[in-house]
Amino acid sequence: MSPVIDIEAERQEILRQxxxxxxxxxxxxxxxxxxxxxxxxxxxxxxxxxxxRKSGEPYILHPLAVAQIAVEEIGLGTTSIVxxxxxxxxxxxxxxxxxxxxxxxxxxxxxxxxxxxxxxVFDYGTSEQAENFRKMLLTLxxxxxxxxxxxxxxxxxxxxxxSMPRHKQLKIASExxxxxxxxxxxxxxxxxxxxxxxxxxxxxDTEVYADIKDRIKQSQSARNRFIKEFVHPIDEELKTxxxxxxxxxxxxxVYSILKKIKKQNIPFEEVYDLFAIRVILDVPPEQEKAACxxxxxxxxxxxxxxxxRLRDWVSTPKANGYESLHTTVMSRSGQWxxxxxxxxxxxxxxxxxxxxxxxxxxxxxxxxxxxxxxxxNKVRESLETNNSSAxxxxxxxxxNLFMKEVYVFTPKxxxxxxxxxxxxxxxxxxIHTQIGMHCLGAKVNQKLEPLSYxxxxxxxxxxxxxxxxxxxxxxLTYVTTSKARSKIKEFLRDDKRAKAEDGKFILEKRLxxxxxxFTQENFNRVLIYFNAPTAQDFYYRLAVGQLDGREIRESLFxxxxxxxRPPALQPxxxxxxxxxxxxxxxxxxxxxxxxxxxxxxxxxxxxxxPGDDVFGFETDQxxxxxxxxCPRAVxxxxxxxxxxxxxxxxxxxxxxxxxxxxxxxxxxxxxxxxITRIIxxxxxxxxxxxxxxxxDGFFEGQIMVFVNDTDxxxxxxxxxxxxxxxxxxxxFDS
Numbered sequence: 001m002s003p004v005i006d007i008e009a010e011r012q013e014i015l016r017q018x019x020x021x022x023x024x025x026x027x028x029x030x031x032x033x034x035x036x037x038x039x040x041x042x043x044x045x046x047x048x049x050x051x052x053r054k055s056g057e058p059y060i061l062h063p064l065a066v067a068q069i070a071v072e073e074i075g076l077g078t079t080s081i082v083x084x085x086x087x088x089x090x091x092x093x094x095x096x097x098x099x100x101x102x103x104x105x106x107x108x109x110x111x112x113x114x115x116x117x118x119x120x121v122f123d124y125g126t127s128e129q130a131e132n133f134r135k136m137l138l139t140l141x142x143x144x145x146x147x148x149x150x151x152x153x154x155x156x157x158x159x160x161x162x163s164m165p166r167h168k169q170l171k172i173a174s175e176x177x178x179x180x181x182x183x184x185x186x187x188x189x190x191x192x193x194x195x196x197x198x199x200x201x202x203x204x205d206t207e208v209y210a211d212i213k214d215r216i217k218q219s220q221s222a223r224n225r226f227i228k229e230f231v232h233p234i235d236e237e238l239k240t241x242x243x244x245x246x247x248x249x250x251x252x253x254v255y256s257i258l259k260k261i262k263k264q265n266i267p268f269e270e271v272y273d274l275f276a277i278r279v280i281l282d283v284p285p286e287q288e289k290a291a292c293x294x295x296x297x298x299x300x301x302x303x304x305x306x307x308x309r310l311r312d313w314v315s316t317p318k319a320n321g322y323e324s325l326h327t328t329v330m331s332r333s334g335q336w337x338x339x340x341x342x343x344x345x346x347x348x349x350x351x352x353x354x355x356x357x358x359x360x361x362x363x364x365x366x367x368x369x370x371x372x373x374x375x376x377n378k379v380r381e382s383l384e385t386n387n388s389s390a391x392x393x394x395x396x397x398x399x400n401l402f403m404k405e406v407y408v409f410t411p412k413x414x415x416x417x418x419x420x421x422x423x424x425x426x427x428x429x430x431i432h433t434q435i436g437m438h439c440l441g442a443k444v445n446q447k448l449e450p451l452s453y454x455x456x457x458x459x460x461x462x463x464x465x466x467x468x469x470x471x472x473x474x475x476l477t478y479v480t481t482s483k484a485r486s487k488i489k490e491f492l493r494d495d496k497r498a499k500a501e502d503g504k505f506i507l508e509k510r511l512x513x514x515x516x517x518f519t520q521e522n523f524n525r526v527l528i529y530f531n532a533p534t535a536q537d538f539y540y541r542l543a544v545g546q547l548d549g550r551e552i553r554e555s556l557f558x559x560x561x562x563x564x565r566p567p568a569l570q571p572x573x574x575x576x577x578x579x580x581x582x583x584x585x586x587x588x589x590x591x592x593x594x595x596x597x598x599x600x601x602x603x604x605x606x607x608x609x610p611g612d613d614v615f616g617f618e619t620d621q622x623x624x625x626x627x628x629x630c631p632r633a634v635x636x637x638x639x640x641x642x643x644x645x646x647x648x649x650x651x652x653x654x655x656x657x658x659x660x661x662x663x664x665x666x667x668x669x670x671x672x673x674x675i676t677r678i679i680x681x682x683x684x685x686x687x688x689x690x691x692x693x694x695x696d697g698f699f700e701g702q703i704m705v706f707v708n709d710t711d712x713x714x715x716x717x718x719x720x721x722x723x724x725x726x727x728x729x730x731x732f733d734s
Contacts, residue, residue, distance in 0.1 A: 010058050014045070017064045025071045025081055033078040040082040040104065047093040055163035062156060063087060069152035073192060075352040080145050083111040087149060090116045107143070114146035115153070147183065154180045155192055158199040170615060170628055171644060173203040174637035188321050188353030197255035205629055212254045215268050223251070223275060230331050231277060233302045238295070244282035245295075251275045276338040280347045288343040289314050292325045295341045303329035306336065314342075319405050319417055321349055408459045418455065422480050425451040428463045429484035436484060437491065438465040452478040470495075496540050503539030510549045516557050529556055599623065602657065606630035606733045609657040611710030616645035623647075631733075649709070658688065659713050660704055660733065665726040667699040674723050678716075679705060685716060702732070 018041055022034065029037075044063050051059035067084035070076040082104055089095040090112055097116070101109035158176055161169050177200040184193035201209045227249040238245050252274055260271050279299075283291045292314050299305075309328035317323045323346040328338050342350065404420035408427065418426055424444065428451075429436030442449050443462040455461065471488045479485050507526070511518050523535070530547055532538035541547045599622030606627040608614045616623040617636055625647060626633055637644055663675065672692055679685050685705050692701035707713045713731060720729045 014058060014060055014064070017061060017068070021064060021068050021071065021081070024068065025078070028071070028077045030078075036078060036104070037081050037085070040085040043103065044085045044089060047089045047095055051092065053160070053163070055160060059088075059092075062160075065156045066149065066152045069155055070149055073155075073352070074148050074152060074189065075348075076145065076148060079107055079111070080149055083108050083115070083145065084149050084152060086112055087115045087153060111143055111146050111149065114143070115150060144187075147187065151180060151184055151187075151189065151192060155196060158196060161199065161203055167615065167644060169203045170633075171637045171641045173200045174634040175641070176200055178634045178638035184353075188349060189351075190322075190353070191351055194253035194255065198253050201255050201258065204633075208258060209254055212257055212268065216251060216254070216257075216274070219274070223249070226331075226333070226335075227275070227277065230337060234279070234299055237298050237301075238279075241294075241298070243291070243295070246280045246282075248278050248280070249275050250278055276340055278340045278342070278347070281341070281343050283343055285343075285345065288346070291343070292341045296325055296327060299327065299329060299339050299341070303331060303337075305329045309336075309338075314346075316407060316415075321353070324350060406455050407457050408455050408461050411460065411462045413460075416461075419480055422455050423451065423478050424449055424453045424455065424461060424463070425475065425478045426481045426484050427455060427461050428465075429479070429481065429487060431463065433487050435463055435465055436487060437471060438467055438469045440464045440466045440469050451475070496536070499543040500536045500539035503541070503543035506542055506549055507539070507552075510552050514552070514554050516554065522557055525557055526552060600625055603627075603630060603632075605632050607658055607660070609659055609707060609709055609713065610649040612649075614647045614649070616647040618643040618645065657707060657709075658704060659707050659731060660702060661713075661717065661720070662728075662730050662732045663699075663701045663703070663720060663726055664728040665699055665723075667694040667697050668725050671699065671723070671725050672701075675701070675703075675720060675726070678719050678723065679703070685712075 022037065025033075025037070041064075045060050048059040048063070053059055053062055063085045066087060067081045070080045070084045074080075086095075086100060086104070086108065090097055090100065097109055097113050100112050154176060157172060161172060164172065176196050181193050181196040181200070184190075184196060198209070231247050231249075235247060252271075257268070257271055257274065260266075261268060279295055281288075281291050281295065306328045309326070311324075311326040313323050314325050324340050324342040326338060326340050328336050331337050405417050406420050406422055408416050408418065410416060410431070416427065416430060418430060424442035425436065425439055427442070428439040439451060441451055441464050442453060443464065444453060444455075444459050471491045473492065475488050476485060479488065507523075508518055511522070516522055526532075527535065527538055529551075530538060530541075532541070538547070542549055600616065601622065601624055602608055603617075603624050603626040606629070608625050608627045608630075613628045614625050615628055615633070615637075616625055617640070623645065626636070665671070672690075676687065676690065679687050685707060688704040688706065690701065690703045692699055694700075705716070707716065717729045717731065720726060
């Protein structure tokens with residue numbers, strides 16, 4: 001029996017949310033804005049009137065929530081509120097883009113068009129998500145609000161992911177971590193980025209998430225006490241020097257704590273900077289820099305700073321516009337504490353990112369073009385020059401999102417900001433495409449360096465060119481920026497085309513020489529003989545000398561069908577006829593002894609064993625089973641969501657699975673013997689391999705064993721932990 005719906009209560013709730021939205025937006029509204037928002041709300045209410053979300057609530061609550069996030073958490077104005085309220089009408093209802101344009105104008109229509117998924121048939125081997133993302137980014141170059149509203153939409157979807165089925169949760173969460181969290185980071189929306197990462201963790205690794213959250217909660221009161229004591233002297237001194245300020249303690253996000261635990265391989269208790277202290281100053285723009293350094297000097301009067309941990313983003317802001325002064329100081333109880341010092345304007349930009357930039361930019365038109373706009377312009381440029389496939393494009397775009405920056409100078413002292421790990425060749429292309437094309441090498445700090453030289457902060461770079469120089473395939477391995485990559489690819493494509501023309505000429509001359517007509521049939525015989533996949537490929541290989549034209553003889557055209565040469569290695573086709581496999585089985589796949597007929601194999605990247613949370617991924621070799629926490633899972637679910645199958649283990653324990661165990665400890669005579677005895681006698685586990693390396697009285701070992709399931713493995717790890725001298729035992733993915 002379906003639950004009884006209380007229409008009146010729902011109507012009240014919708015009105016409550018709508019009034020809240022208007023209240024929040026009030027300071028930003030001018031003229032007829034409120035009327036326009038009302039019209040958008042009524043339009044959306046009417047269009048979605050018969051629709052409900054998976055959770056059962058009226059659909060209109062979703063666009064309202066997205067609009068609320070856009071105003072409250074991103075700081076957007078009327079156009080964005082209207083677009084957020086209408087963001088699903090074209091996709092889900094009878095409305096067309098033309099209707100939106102007629103009623104709400106071209107700006108709103110363009111934003112909504114950017115947010116509407118592409119429908120239709122995709123070539124097999126491309127990814128629907130990638131195509132949609134590319135479309136959304138194309139609108140980014142015209143209007144950055146498309147992405148900001150998309151982020152608000154994604155944030156609300158992640159907050160309400162509970163009502164979704166498990167496989168959808170995994171797909172949406174993975175896509176979020178893969179694309180939207182880095183995008184929020186790049187646009188300076190740190191608060192949203194952290195929440196998206198935490199929500200990803202909540203749905204993919206629920207136990208770990210709950211555990212860390214719990215520990216943060218337990219240490220809450222002690223932390224508050226500590227913050228109070230730590231801040232007290234700073235607070236007093238700032239008041240004495242009559243600063244207008246606010247100090248707040250901010251706990252680190254669950255995801256960033258977990259990242260630290262994994263990266264530094266330490267227990268929760270040893271993560272020192274579980275929180276940061278933030279000092280926010282109310283000062284006029286022209287005094288910001290001096291005031292921040294003044295506060296820095298006050299903080300370091302009381303507490304000893306760690307010289308390696310000073311980050312000055314006040315003098316050179318990050319590429320996404322982030323400005324702040326960070327220092328890590330030693331508290332009196334022997335704990336490191338991060339202190340962030342910034343002005344109110346800097347804090348606004350750090351919390352609200354791009355939207356706040358505009359607010360301050362219009363207030364201060366003298367402000368030079370911000371690095372964030374430079375980045376958006378770069379995205380625009382790479383979109384316009386990019387004709388690679390959507391998946392390749394996504395990959396490049398993501399790489400650009402994650403980049404830290406490297407700051408280098410031209411010979412005349414102009415600052416150039418490039419992505420971290422950029423090379424001299426990237427620098428050349430950044431200066432000008434033609435300089436990149438003819439780049440021979442570089443003088444870095446007066447010393448000659450090759451094209452592949454990786455730049456470091458503070459390098460002064462002069463590019464050496466020669467008009468004889470031309471890009472080669474190898475150059476693609478030297479560059480990291482998408483501008484350089486797409487220009488090199490473009491050149492190579494044109495070059496291949498030109499060389500193919502030469503190849504065609506060579507073939508015509510050769511056929512003339514042996515007296516054979518250039519017909520389609522004869523040409524097909526040549527292609528078959530040389531195992532060439534396409535005409536252009538054949539012509540190109542002939543022109544560059546990879547194929548020998550002298551092999552084309554009369555006999556080739558008189559035999560019934562020429563015998564092909566032994567094939568050159570073709571690139572592995574990643575996926576063929578998956579379509580045929582699809583739909584044969586029910587949606588839920590059971591992995592275990594009954595699945596032999598589905599031809600499944602276990603992924604080598606994460607070695608799942610029974611008890612692990614898993615999913616299936618379709619390939620032309622059948623199904624590959626991955627752990628949901630597999631490092632590749634995010635990538636697979638984001639790009640090939642349509643090939644993901646839900647999977648779980650049956651109750652079998654006869655099957656044995658390979659798992660890796662890593663041990664560390666203090667070396668002593670006989671320790672290897674003790675370890676192997678436990679493995680082989682106490683648990684009837686078969687060992688496949690063991691490697692032990694000892695150095696200065698400390699040993700490190702890796703053992704590959706066959707176990708039945710996670711319980712079996714856990715028991716084994718517990719027993720190994722008890723061996724005298726063993727300090728650490730952990731499972732690893734081989």
